[in-house]
Amino acid sequence: MPLNSTILPPRRHKRALKAFDASMKKLGLDYLDLYLIHQPYGDIYGAWRAMSRLKKEGRIRSIGVSNFYADRIVDLCENSGVIPAVNQLECHPFFQREALKRVLDGYGVAFESWASFAEGKNNIFKNAVLSSIGEKYGKSSAQVILRWLIQRDIIVIPKSVKIERMKQNFDIFDFALAPDDMAAIAALDTGKTLFFDHADPERVKWLVNWMKHNAPKQ
Numbered sequence: 001m002p003l004n005s006t007i008l009p010p011r012r013h014k015r016a017l018k019a020f021d022a023s024m025k026k027l028g029l030d031y032l033d034l035y036l037i038h039q040p041y042g043d044i045y046g047a048w049r050a051m052s053r054l055k056k057e058g059r060i061r062s063i064g065v066s067n068f069y070a071d072r073i074v075d076l077c078e079n080s081g082v083i084p085a086v087n088q089l090e091c092h093p094f095f096q097r098e099a100l101k102r103v104l105d106g107y108g109v110a111f112e113s114w115a116s117f118a119e120g121k122n123n124i125f126k127n128a129v130l131s132s133i134g135e136k137y138g139k140s141s142a143q144v145i146l147r148w149l150i151q152r153d154i155i156v157i158p159k160s161v162k163i164e165r166m167k168q169n170f171d172i173f174d175f176a177l178a179p180d181d182m183a184a185i186a187a188l189d190t191g192k193t194l195f196f197d198h199a200d201p202e203r204v205k206w207l208v209n210w211m212k213h214n215a216p217k218q
Contacts, residue, residue: 020060070100092115092145101154113155121194125141
């Protein structure tokens with residue numbers, strides 16, 4: 001059975017329940033496999049209580065979050081009583097999130113990457129280190145990245161509209177990166193986001209205002 005999921009903008013408890021019902025009506029489904037809070041702002045606890053209730057009622061199988069940094073995930077895990085199944089985060093060779101992964105592992109929260117290919121930034125597909133490793137195994141740089149993520153126990157769901165790319169994305173289970181290759185990729189980490197710093201006050205203010213003005217009408 002294919003995974004069906006959706007993302008929940010932070011909102012109050014009652015609005016979260018109404019938003020869920022509206023989503024289910026649009027999707028034409030009886031339940032969801034996964035429901036996520038998309039950003040760690042606003043009344044996340046109201047939303048989380050609503051999601052926890054829906055999970056208990058069997059209308060959602062798993063609930064999780066996106067873009068929760070270490071302090072946010074620790075706060076949620078320690079105070080809500082319900083551990084997220086997954087935390088969806090920017091993760092690629094230039095921003096590897098190793099310290100955050102250790103926090104997630106400590107709580108049993110699965111790490112899922114978004115922007116696994118950095119959306120092509122920093123000329124990632126022609127990066128000398130990744131290309132060299134790919135040549136060693138007869139694989140593309142993209143396949144090396146996917147294999148690197150899997151070997152770090154990070155969930156990755158690459159997307160493509162091209163059949164050939166889809167086939168390549170699946171063709172990563174016939175090799176394993178050696179420790180020296182993993183170390184070489186680890187050295188590419190800059191420790192900085194290529195997209196959005198969720199700890200930057202000005203960016204947070206901008207995003208919160210954007211969410212307020214673009215929230216669906218209830």
